[in-house]
Amino acid sequence: MSRLPKRDLNHTEAGPLLSPGEMQVDLSLLAGQRINQFMGEAIRYWQYIGQSGLALSVIILFLLGLIYYDQLLAGIPNWWPLGITYAIIFTWLCFRTPQRHFIEEADLIFLTPREREMTNYFNKTCLYNLTLQMAGLVVVLILLYPVYRDLVQGVSQPGWAYFLLPIVLKGWNYYTHWSTLKMVEGNIRYTYHLLRLGYTFGLLLWWFEKGPWWFIIGFGLAGIAFLMFDWYLTRDRHYPWLALLELEKKQRSRFYSFCQAFVDVPHSQPQVKRRAWLAPLVSRLPFKQEAAIRYLYLKTWLRSRDHFGLFVRLTVLGSLGIYLLKDVWGQGLLYVLILFTTGIQLRGIKSEHQHHLWFQLFPVQDRLRKQSVQWLVRRLLTLQAVLLAAALWVSADSFPLTFLICLVALVAIHLVYSR
Amino acid sequence: MQPLLKLDNVTGGYTRSKAVIKDISFEVHAGEIVALIGLNGAGKSTTIKHILGLLTPRQGKITIEGLQFADNPERYRSLYSYIPETPVYYEELTLWEHLELMAMAYGLKRSQFEERVQPLLEEFRMDKRKNHFPTQFSKGMKQKLMIMMAFLVQPRLYIVDEPLLGLDPLGIRSLLRWLKNCTAQGAGVLMSTHILSTAEAYCDRFVVIHEGRIKVQGTLAELQQLSGRPGASLDEIYLALIEEEEDVPPT
Numbered sequence: 001m002s003r004l005p006k007r008d009l010n011h012t013e014a015g016p017l018l019s020p021g022e023m024q025v026d027l028s029l030l031a032g033q034r035i036n037q038f039m040g041e042a043i044r045y046w047q048y049i050g051q052s053g054l055a056l057s058v059i060i061l062f063l064l065g066l067i068y069y070d071q072l073l074a075g076i077p078n079w080w081p082l083g084i085t086y087a088i089i090f091t092w093l094c095f096r097t098p099q100r101h102f103i104e105e106a107d108l109i110f111l112t113p114r115e116r117e118m119t120n121y122f123n124k125t126c127l128y129n130l131t132l133q134m135a136g137l138v139v140v141l142i143l144l145y146p147v148y149r150d151l152v153q154g155v156s157q158p159g160w161a162y163f164l165l166p167i168v169l170k171g172w173n174y175y176t177h178w179s180t181l182k183m184v185e186g187n188i189r190y191t192y193h194l195l196r197l198g199y200t201f202g203l204l205l206w207w208f209e210k211g212p213w214w215f216i217i218g219f220g221l222a223g224i225a226f227l228m229f230d231w232y233l234t235r236d237r238h239y240p241w242l243a244l245l246e247l248e249k250k251q252r253s254r255f256y257s258f259c260q261a262f263v264d265v266p267h268s269q270p271q272v273k274r275r276a277w278l279a280p281l282v283s284r285l286p287f288k289q290e291a292a293i294r295y296l297y298l299k300t301w302l303r304s305r306d307h308f309g310l311f312v313r314l315t316v317l318g319s320l321g322i323y324l325l326k327d328v329w330g331q332g333l334l335y336v337l338i339l340f341t342t343g344i345q346l347r348g349i350k351s352e353h354q355h356h357l358w359f360q361l362f363p364v365q366d367r368l369r370k371q372s373v374q375w376l377v378r379r380l381l382t383l384q385a386v387l388l389a390a391a392l393w394v395s396a397d398s399f400p401l402t403f404l405i406c407l408v409a410l411v412a413i414h415l416v417y418s419r
Numbered sequence: 420m421q422p423l424l425k426l427d428n429v430t431g432g433y434t435r436s437k438a439v440i441k442d443i444s445f446e447v448h449a450g451e452i453v454a455l456i457g458l459n460g461a462g463k464s465t466t467i468k469h470i471l472g473l474l475t476p477r478q479g480k481i482t483i484e485g486l487q488f489a490d491n492p493e494r495y496r497s498l499y500s501y502i503p504e505t506p507v508y509y510e511e512l513t514l515w516e517h518l519e520l521m522a523m524a525y526g527l528k529r530s531q532f533e534e535r536v537q538p539l540l541e542e543f544r545m546d547k548r549k550n551h552f553p554t555q556f557s558k559g560m561k562q563k564l565m566i567m568m569a570f571l572v573q574p575r576l577y578i579v580d581e582p583l584l585g586l587d588p589l590g591i592r593s594l595l596r597w598l599k600n601c602t603a604q605g606a607g608v609l610m611s612t613h614i615l616s617t618a619e620a621y622c623d624r625f626v627v628i629h630e631g632r633i634k635v636q637g638t639l640a641e642l643q644q645l646s647g648r649p650g651a652s653l654d655e656i657y658l659a660l661i662e663e664e665e666d667v668p669p670t
Contacts, residue, residue, distance in 0.1 A: 287528070295523055358521075
């Protein structure tokens, strides 16, 4: 990571742009302004997403979870290592500390000369990040508490510690991540991340696997030592402006492309993964004008982080839920719900492409453009319907029933997406 | 002989109420390169958007080989290829896949594609990067991708919007060489540019747009004669024209 070259800009040379008086950016207010602006935008997008049917699905899923909670619990096999599972889930939640500091391109010129006055700004953005991430963590803690209480909790372990420990660890992870960002040397930063990951997992594993109590002394001391050493190493370093800008862009584009999966977002930049192992799927398309738009839709879908990722997640979650539920009505409802949500989400593909220059210029009939998106959605939903049916078959052990549900779903999909 | 591209008194813009270009008329014939010249905001890109069929003229008529956009949009679009000013690409597709997609969309056979693609990759020195994503490219390399996509199709008409900015000298030479080759084989080129020396060296005729209207058009000799400056370069003629225009007090 290269350091920003120190420009000749400073208070005096920056001239009228940064001169004292009304032109000067009020740094104490800037963070708040930027956060509010983004929140305003985010709320609007969430409203759109809510209208797209996602909110309904989430509520129904939640209710399903409540109703069938006992069955879900009974569905977990005895040999399943719950303690380790909990440790992994919360390690992931505590270790992942995305950094959003609302840095803009122009800041590299206008704010870098005033770096010394930026402490307040970054305190505010850090607080913003931490609050959001803590909220997420607490929600998961609450959701997973019943299972923990019934199946994992040790006799001598107090309930409040289940909540406190991950929260403290999250704070610790956030602070250490934030300060190691200032380290320019990539490999040292990488080592620190590994240490941080190891520590987090070790401590959580100790807790969920009910290790000897005196381990906490060692963990506590190690944690404090790490914190102090980290502070000592990075206390005089510059803010990592370029890295912060990159992180900001990444986070922002993740947010937009998540929204893009449901609603039309102008200027969103998709995040891309190559996924070479999926290439054979596309190479089966004929090299013909009629297949060009299919090629485009399929290839961009397979490479997209969010569309593809959401599809896989919904399918996996759906299969797991269907497998764990033992009630056929619940299974049927979940089956329909997953297909419905995926269908809504896949609609985003169309809006994502239609304003693209090349998409508009290709000498291809509009009819083909429309048919191609239907073709892709139909294929994907068919695939999902079959996969979910497989989970149903394993769980319900009734071939006629599975066959019937799957058949109805496939007919419905082909009716809806045939035009 | 029927012109490849013909604009006949075209008036249009982005909104109903305000016309950006007014009464634009010019032609591009097979075998020639026509330069579209004008200041920033003169209406060059707006004219091009009308030709592409992205904007509909409020008045007047645009035809490519006698065909209007509304008559048959697919056929109309297949008659030209376009090199945009700012590279536009799919983040999810590699360079090779862009070319493949382009070939498919324009109805090339696989054998045609394979025959044409390799010389292009070599000419623009992008062979080693064919499996890379354009996001990792510099501006010039992205521009080369746009150029290769356009040449792959081998249409009758090339519409080129300010292609030289960001290209390295070898890239510029390759681009101009290929454009010349294409015109030798009967294609026509409309090229909008600010680089007047290059335009003078490579273009057969010049259309000067100023504030949405055609100020003057013709070959270099015709422009010299019109401006009363025999032997003057395109640069000199153009600057004189603009200065003369700017001297007129606003009405």
